[in-house]
Amino acid sequence: MNLFENISEKKLKETVPTLRLNNPAHPAQQQLRQVTKIIDQNVQVEVVGDHTVTKISAPAEDLMTALKNLDEAITLCPNDMDLLVVKATILNVSAQFKSAEEMLDLVLSQDPDHFEAKMWKNYWETWSDALRYPKWDEQSSSLHPVMATHLNIGHHVQIVRDGMQKTLAIVTGVQGPPFDKRTQVKVDWVLSKTPYGPLVAYYPKVIEPSGEPSIMEAFLPIFQPQFNQVSPLEGYFLIQQLAFTPYFFLTLTSGNDVLLNRKIFPGEKTISKIRDITSELVSSRSYLPQHQFQSAMQWHMNNFDMSQLTFE
Incomplete structure (x- = not known):
């Protein structure tokens, strides 16, 4: 060599x-x-x-x-x-x-x-x-039809193709004018062990040049995979995809118009946290029954202390 x-x-x-x-x-x-x-x-x-x-x-x-x-x-x-x-x-x-x-x-x-x-x-x-997934990059100004379809049925954590590899895109509809280049975005991830089963809570934080930062709360359910019909789009595999390719897009939209589209590169501590969450989920083999998803979300929202969030 x-x-x-x-x-x-x-x-x-x-x-x-x-x-x-x-x-x-x-x-x-x-x-x-x-x-x-x-x-x-x-x-x-x-x-x-x-x-x-x-x-x-x-x-x-x-x-x-x-x-x-x-x-x-x-x-x-x-x-x-x-x-x-x-x-x-x-x-x-x-x-x-x-x-x-x-x-x-x-x-x-x-x-x-x-x-x-x-x-x-x-x-x-x-x-x-x-x-098999839509091509996506930071220059995209309109939501890909496949991504829009998933968003319409409540799938916010999606898989996209970035070059020749998969990565995730967090897609969320918001109201308001487009954000400018000075807007900062960060995301924190939390494994919530609710009495009903595990789910992953994630918190996009949008920091604009003026005004208070806004923090959104959303959830990725960890249902038991159908191993006879495995889909990469199941939460159990999406979090593993994130651990494998630990950068992602945060895409905020109004209808099909993209208001903000950033490639997020988590810091070392956040990557370590994501991989720890994934390791624990895979090793514990603990899943959330689908009919308990709403109850698990409500439990987390009632009990989680937002001051524990760390945005790297």
Whole structure:
């Protein structure tokens, strides 16, 4: 390994816990941009009836170009398992299903706890890769139709595609004029062990240049997953996704108009808290019965001391 590779791996190791593939210093950023461009041009995620449908129209030569770029990226960063998962994704949409699964096996042989690879391998028929979710970035000014559909049925914590990886978007409708660039946003997360079962409370804090900060309160229920029909959109898996890719978007909307859309990079203490919450939920195997969700929320609102919140 030459000196450049040593430096690149060191930089990657320092920032991968938060940004993963979207680290601007990622040694394979050029190759990843090329792959993302191909996907952006050829993948559409739409709402059809009651379902979300992914339409992929990439010519075979474009998919081959994407795979070539990924092979170059993997040569640069052979220890980056996320790149292998992206390659599995492209192989999968190229109908090379066996090769895609073998790529996941390779990831798990080196990193058995890699969240995305493990879930996709274990639930091959129902797990959804990054291409099945709407493309989202900080420049988006109108809510994606898929995101709007989820928001209309009360799904505020959603999965979006940022480049070639999944991350979360917290989407909330608000009233008022658009926020300006000086507006600051922070979020704190709390595991609430209610008598009815666990839920995760989260608190977006909006700090405007003038006036008092506003704090919103919302909840992510931890229902028992349907392991025979696993969905990445269940709260139990959404919090694990957040621990795996611990940055997210906070998107405030009025109708379909985006008033504020920020990529939030939690501090070290917040990331540690998110991962502790996830570890406790996974190890305890404690779930919230669906019919008790309203009671659990009310209990938390009646008993939680807001002064315990820490906004890093």
